Amino acid sequence: MMPVATVMPDDTPMFDPNILHELDWSENTTTFSPAISPLDPGDGLVLRPLCTADLNRGFFKVLGQLTETGVASPEQFMKTFEHMKRSGDYYVTVVEDTNLGQIVATATLVIEHKFTHSCAKRGRIEDVVVSGERRGKQLGKLLTSTLTLLSKRLNCYKITLECLPKNVDFYKKFGYSVSEENYMFQRFFN
Secondary structure (H helix, E strand, C coil): CCCCCCCCCCCCECCCCHHHHCCCHHHCCCCCCCCCCCCCCCCCEEEEECEHHHHHCCHHHHHCCCCCCCCCCHHHHHHHHHHHHHHCCEEEEEEEECCCCEEEEEEEEEEEECCHHHHCEEEEEEEEEECHHHCCCCHHHHHHHHHHHHHHHCCEEEEEECCCHHHHHHHHCCCCCCCCCCCCCCCCCC
């Protein structure tokens, strides 16, 4: 039996970071005070694609402030990361505090390919979370604005997200409106 090659976490990004740098920030509809952007998210901060080394930079710690993350081995993380990267439809974006070497915020844009709307694409924002000690620094706004513009750049005909009723006003700042449709689900495990 051949031994399984172990892939070590590294700084290879999930997607090309240039796509974030090339966004037309003049199309952003949200105001920031003080001004921040994907290229300048704040002192000691960098906005970039997720990389496998983020496993050791507190990625799950931040994500766990949003929802149950469960226990994932490094191998499971690497396998899921590679699947998402290969698909080309996942844009897991993080904000890293480079002084601490820690992830302090994250959000994901998922691209869904449709047969409707002339075989168009739909964007979906998922898992927006900012670490407790960094809330109020506009990082959630920055991630949401960035991924909204990214979905437009990727030619999505629309973008959606799900949120708690208490967060509706926050997302309205970005031009999102409450849908008349109901969000329904079945949970098969936690």
